[in-house]
Amino acid sequence: MAYSEKVIDHYENPRNVGAFAKDDPTVATGMVGAPACGDVMKLQIKVNDQGIIEDAKFKTYGCGSAIASSSLVTEWVKGKSLDEAAQIKNTDIAQELALPPVKIHCSILAEDAIKAAIADYKQRHGS
Amino acid sequence: MNYFQLFQLPAGFEVDLTELGTRYLELQRNFHPDNFATASERDRMMAVQQAANINDAYHSLKQPLLRAEHLLALRGVKISHEQRSFTDTSFLMQQMELREQLAEIQDAKDPESLISDIEQQITAQRKSLLKLLAATLAVNNPEQDLVAADIIRKLKFFFKLQHELELIEQQLQD
Numbered sequence: 001m002a003y004s005e006k007v008i009d010h011y012e013n014p015r016n017v018g019a020f021a022k023d024d025p026t027v028a029t030g031m032v033g034a035p036a037c038g039d040v041m042k043l044q045i046k047v048n049d050q051g052i053i054e055d056a057k058f059k060t061y062g063c064g065s066a067i068a069s070s071s072l073v074t075e076w077v078k079g080k081s082l083d084e085a086a087q088i089k090n091t092d093i094a095q096e097l098a099l100p101p102v103k104i105h106c107s108i109l110a111e112d113a114i115k116a117a118i119a120d121y122k123q124r125h126g127s
Numbered sequence: 128m129n130y131f132q133l134f135q136l137p138a139g140f141e142v143d144l145t146e147l148g149t150r151y152l153e154l155q156r157n158f159h160p161d162n163f164a165t166a167s168e169r170d171r172m173m174a175v176q177q178a179a180n181i182n183d184a185y186h187s188l189k190q191p192l193l194r195a196e197h198l199l200a201l202r203g204v205k206i207s208h209e210q211r212s213f214t215d216t217s218f219l220m221q222q223m224e225l226r227e228q229l230a231e232i233q234d235a236k237d238p239e240s241l242i243s244d245i246e247q248q249i250t251a252q253r254k255s256l257l258k259l260l261a262a263t264l265a266v267n268n269p270e271q272d273l274v275a276a277d278i279i280r281k282l283k284f285f286f287k288l289q290h291e292l293e294l295i296e297q298q299l300q301d
Binding site: 029031032033034035036037038040042059061104105108109112113116 | 208209210212213214216218219220222223226279280281283284286287288290291
């Protein structure tokens with residue numbers, strides 16, 4: 001199956017790969033996985049006093065589409081408020097990356113990862 | 128279709144594989160195309176379909192994970208085509224760590240010992256999860272069936288890890 005140019009671009013030059021220090025109180029982490037394909041995705045956000053996502057990092061073990069989806073999301077969430085970031089839909093990700101139907105679950109995984117990171121932040125900061 | 132019924136086996140996670148194999152061969156013989164050479168078109172088609180069903184059923188009952196999924200599906204818990212994300216953070220953290228260890232094999236000074244170390248971890252976890260799965264499915268109530276579904280999901284990650292490890296081993300040998 002052929003990957004779209006955008007998927008290949010993110011796969012070959014993934015943005016924001018890595019991790020933030022675990023003990024940084026401004027950092028929140030979302031961990032999700034897809035049992036069917038064994039993909040594991042970690043997405044971290046660094047949030048400032050105003051509740052704006054200043055930076056984001058990810059680490060994904062999975063196929064090209066899963067890596068591209070998480071890479072794209074880290075780009076998209078930067079500069080967004082938590083509520084804005086929570087609005088990101090898997091359909092937007094799938095459309096941007098021109099994912100075929102069999103790879104839609106990769107975009108769902110990325111959406112769930114950012115939602116999990118936001119939930120983690122809110123839980124830690126009691127809001 | 129109830130695969131256990133097809134092979135006249137009790138519907139449960141523990142299956143006598145020898146008996147399964149014997150029933151499979153019997154059924155295959157019964158529905159072999161040669162037996163239907165002079166049959167009507169309709170009967171021939173039905174035999175072909177039944178032979179395909181028998182193969183699917185055998186394939187599903189032979190493998191523990193597929194067997195567990197089929198058993199749960201019969202009990203009304205369908206997980207084989209789900210797209211819902213798995214969110215058990217501590218489990219996924221551990222998966223991430225194992226994946227990181229796999230990624231280190233290529234550059235390791237002693238890749239063989241790292242491989243056997245990871246393999247031991249995977250095998251041990253897989254064995255204990257399979258044991259837990261058997262016990263959970265044996266309870267046969269809706270609440271425990273949901274627990275069983277989560278154990279199957281975890282096992283899938285370990286089967287994937289095993290597969291990835293085998294790919295790395297092959298690459299090293301080439």
